[in-house]
Each structure stands twice: as C-alpha cells, then as structure tokens.
Amino acid sequence: MLVFVVNKHGRPLMPCRPSKARKLLKQGKAKIVKYEPFTIQLLYGSSGYKQCCTAGIDAGNKNIGIAVTTDDGRIIYKAQVILRQDIKENIETKRRLRRSRRNRKTRYRKPRFLNRKRKNGWLPPSITARIDAHYNIIKKLSKIIPITNIIVEVGQFDTQALINPNIQGKEYQNGDMKGFDSVKEYVKIRDNYQCHYAKLRPDIPCSGKMTVDHIIPKSKGGTDNPTNLVCCCEEHNRQKDNLLYKEFTGKNPPAIRNFKATAFMNVLRDYLVPKLQEIAPTEYTFGLYTRRKRKEWNLEKSHINDAIAIVGIKPRQEVSVSYYIKQVRKKKRSLHEEIPRKGRSKPNRDAKRNEKNIKKIITNNNCWCLWDKVYIPSIDKIGYISGFTGKWVYVQDIEGNYLRISEKYKQINPKELQLICRNNNYISQQFISTL
Numbered sequence: 431m432l433v434f435v436v437n438k439h440g441r442p443l444m445p446c447r448p449s450k451a452r453k454l455l456k457q458g459k460a461k462i463v464k465y466e467p468f469t470i471q472l473l474y475g476s477s478g479y480k481q482c483c484t485a486g487i488d489a490g491n492k493n494i495g496i497a498v499t500t501d502d503g504r505i506i507y508k509a510q511v512i513l514r515q516d517i518k519e520n521i522e523t524k525r526r527l528r529r530s531r532r533n534r535k536t537r538y539r540k541p542r543f544l545n546r547k548r549k550n551g552w553l554p555p556s557i558t559a560r561i562d563a564h565y566n567i568i569k570k571l572s573k574i575i576p577i578t579n580i581i582v583e584v585g586q587f588d589t590q591a592l593i594n595p596n597i598q599g600k601e602y603q604n605g606d607m608k609g610f611d612s613v614k615e616y617v618k619i620r621d622n623y624q625c626h627y628a629k630l631r632p633d634i635p636c637s638g639k640m641t642v643d644h645i646i647p648k649s650k651g652g653t654d655n656p657t658n659l660v661c662c663c664e665e666h667n668r669q670k671d672n673l674l675y676k677e678f679t680g681k682n683p684p685a686i687r688n689f690k691a692t693a694f695m696n697v698l699r700d701y702l703v704p705k706l707q708e709i710a711p712t713e714y715t716f717g718l719y720t721r722r723k724r725k726e727w728n729l730e731k732s733h734i735n736d737a738i739a740i741v742g743i744k745p746r747q748e749v750s751v752s753y754y755i756k757q758v759r760k761k762k763r764s765l766h767e768e769i770p771r772k773g774r775s776k777p778n779r780d781a782k783r784n785e786k787n788i789k790k791i792i793t794n795n796n797c798w799c800l801w802d803k804v805y806i807p808s809i810d811k812i813g814y815i816s817g818f819t820g821k822w823v824y825v826q827d828i829e830g831n832y833l834r835i836s837e838k839y840k841q842i843n844p845k846e847l848q849l850i851c852r853n854n855n856y857i858s859q860q861f862i863s864t865l
C-alpha cells in the first residue's frame with residue numbers, strides 16, 4: 431500500500447507509506463487532495479528525493495495495462511483500465527437521429543452542408559477516443575507520480591520490420607530476437623502453433639516441437655520471408671525435407687498473406703507515441719519481446735503483468751495494490767427521448783430533458799452525482815451511482831451488476847448510501863495482490 435504525494439506546488443514526489451502519511455496529516459503538515467488513488471499534498475517545502483520511475487503501457491483496444499516501476503524493482507502503481515466500447519454505436523445513433531430530425535417538422539436548424547471536410551490526420555471517433563484515453567490516463571498519473579520515461583507496447587510484432595528489414599525498431603536492432611529467430615516466432619504465432627501439414631498428410635502423425643517449414647525449400651530458392659513459411663511439427667518438417675509443397679501434399683501451396691497488423695496498433699505507434707512524448711520520453715516495443723520476459727519471471731498472463739514486463743525491470747515480490755479502472759460515460763446530452771419512456775403518463779411534448787439523463791439529484795442538501803462511489807452499509811457493499819429515478823438512485827458494482835437492497839426494487843433510496851468519493855469518467859476499485 432502506498433500513498434501518493436505531491437509537493438507544495440503540486441508537483442509529484444515519490445509515494446510514501448500510509449503510516450508516514452497518517453503522521454503528516456495528523457501534524458497538519460499535509461492535506462488530502464484525492465481519494466482515488468489516495469494522494470496527499472505537503473504543506474511545507476520539501477526537496478524530496480526522486481527515483482527513476484518507468485511507466486509500462488500495454489496498449490489495447492479494450493484493455494490497457496499500466497505499471498510504474500522504480501529502478502530497484504519496486505512497483506509503485508499498477509492498473510488495468512477497461513475502455514468504453516460504445517463510441518461507434520453512439521455516433522451512429524446520433525447520426526441516425528439527426529437524419530430523421532431533418533425530415534421532421536422540428537425546431538429550425540441552420541442548413542449545414544458545406545462543412546464536411548475532414549481535417550488532415552482525421553481518425554474515426556472510436557479510435558480518437560481510445561488514443562485520448564491512453565494519453566489522459568498517463569497524463570493524470572504523471573501528476574501524482576514523477577514518471578521519468580514511458581514504454582508502450584504497440585502490438586505483437588514489428589510487422590514492418592519483418593517484411594521490410596530496412597525499417598527497424600529499437601528492439602529489433604539490439605534485441606536477441608534478431609533475424610530469423612524473430613521471423614520463426616512470428617510465423618508460429620500467426621499459425622496458432624498448429625501444424626500446417628497435420629490435415630494434408632494425416633498418414634504421418636505429428637510429433638515433436640513446433641518449428642517452421644519453408645514452402646519452397648531454401649535449396650530451391652525459397653526465402654525466409656514469412657509468406658514462404660508455415661508452422662509445422664518436427665516430424666512433418668523432417669519428412670518434407672526439401673520436397674516441393676506439391677510433391678509432399680499433392681496440392682498447390684496456399685497464398686499466405688502477411689499477418690494483419692491490427693490497424694489500431696499501427697495508429698497507436700504513429701499517434702500515441704508522439705503524444706506521450708509531451709509527458710516523458712517515450713519508446714515503443716513489441717509483445718514478442720515482453721512475452722519472453724514475463725515468462726522468465728513466471729508471471730501469469732494479464733494486462734498488468736504484461737505492463738510490468740514492458741517496463742523490463744524485474745519486480746520485487748511484495749504485497750501491493752492493483753487498480754481496476756473502468757471508463758464510463760458521464761454525459762448524456764440527448765435532448766429528447768428516442769424511445770418514449772415506459773410509464774410516462776403524458777407524451778413528452780415540452781421537450782423536457784429525459785429524467786434518466788440528468789447528472790445529479792439533490793436530496794436533503796445531499797448531492798448525488800452520476801458515478802459517485804458509494805458505500806451501502808445495509809449490505810456492506812461498494813458501488814457506483816449509475817442512474818436516477820426521480821429521487822432515488824441506481825447503484826452498480828464495477829462489473830455493471832446492480833446492487834439492490836430490496837427484492838422488489840432495483841433502485842435505492844439515497845438515505846441508504848454513504849458517499850466515498852466523486853468520479854469523473856473513470857471509476858476504480860482496488861485489489862490487494864501479491865506479486
């Protein structure tokens with residue numbers, strides 16, 4: 431457990447032990463500035479020693495893994511972030527509603543048809559949102575932890591380097607996966623570690639470790655290009671020897687396409703890495719190299735452990751806190767109900783904002799906002815306010831399951847709640863784990 435510390439001027443210092451934080455708070459030498467993650471601000475000038483803190487980011491479409499490690503292998507922060515997946519759908523809904531509104535007799539809207547030019551470097555909103563999320567999370571983190579450098583994993587392989595060896599990433603040039611080894615690994619993963627000849631030559635049973643086979647044998651002029659390689663077992667590889675594909679299988683060789691580097695991963699490298707440079711010097715790496723490290727350290731596969739391996743500093747075994755963070759939608763600005771709400775006694779003619787879309791309610795001078803983290807004493811559970819119904823609220827846990835007190839109603843009276851903290855677009859929960 432660590433408490434994050436910022437100095438008098440709001441600049442990040444190294445985190446401290448809770449006991450020290452408690453002492454500082456008691457003596458009035460510090461104040462609490464944030465509950466999630468718990469951060470205090472010193473009220474006196476402190477030079478504060480700083481270590482090198484490297485942030486590793488396992489970038490992704492749905493999940494981000496983050497780990498911050500000091501030079502001596504202390505993990506000071508680790509988190510898994512779940513990103514929103516509803517951007518595309520929302521944009522499409524918006525578009526559909528606008529289209530239908532234009533054909534209806536509604537309030538006047540200036541004609542807009544000559545403003546449809548896409549700017550240079552335009553990206554689909556769903557991707558922009560993801561890149562922004564990566565950036566914003568690290569930016570926020572850099573305000574409580576003195577991050578000195580960042581390493582991002584931008585995909586499994588340096589596909590560009592494999593196909594065109596003139597373009598080379600840092601690891602590709604310096605790492606031990608140089609040359610053919612790296613191509614082999616690439617082909618095995620591309621083919622899912624399945625023997626290519628297992629079905630084509632069932633008379634020969636598969637045996638031995640997986641290796642790669644040249645479709646056109648090297649002795650007959652075949653190259654080491656991934657398009658000329660398939661994954662196969664040692665036995666099939668031995669039997670094929672330097673026969674041609676047709677001689678061995680009786681079929682024409684398949685057209686093997688290159689591993690499709692997910693478009694998003696390429697975009698990450700081109701857009702996210704330069705953006706992160708604003709925060710701290712940023713490098714990128716590939717899953718191929720980090721996977722090895724993770725296995726070497728006996729860490730199981732998870733987004734957080736991937737991030738730890740991305741940093742590349744062997745972590746110390748100690749009990750620590752991981753954060754499970756979920757990106758949520760704070761604003762719903764729809765001006766009208768697309769589907770009239772069930773149970774409305776009168777049609778919604780006065781275009782009053784949908785009650786479901788309000789951001790907060792006030793009861794007995796208590797304000798309850800969307801995504802407030804709350805504690806429900808009667809069932810001893812922690813949840814997040816996910817919606818409102820008049821004067822009551824809906825509460826969900828971080829997985830999105832409704833927490834309820836009564837069998838009959840999903841909604842909960844705010845009297846039953848205790849506020850823990852307010853949240854913006856990210857809700858988070860802590861887990862204690864041993865690494």
Ligand SMILES: [Zn+2]
Pocket residue numbers: 625626627628635636637662663664665666
């Ligand atoms: Zn085989």
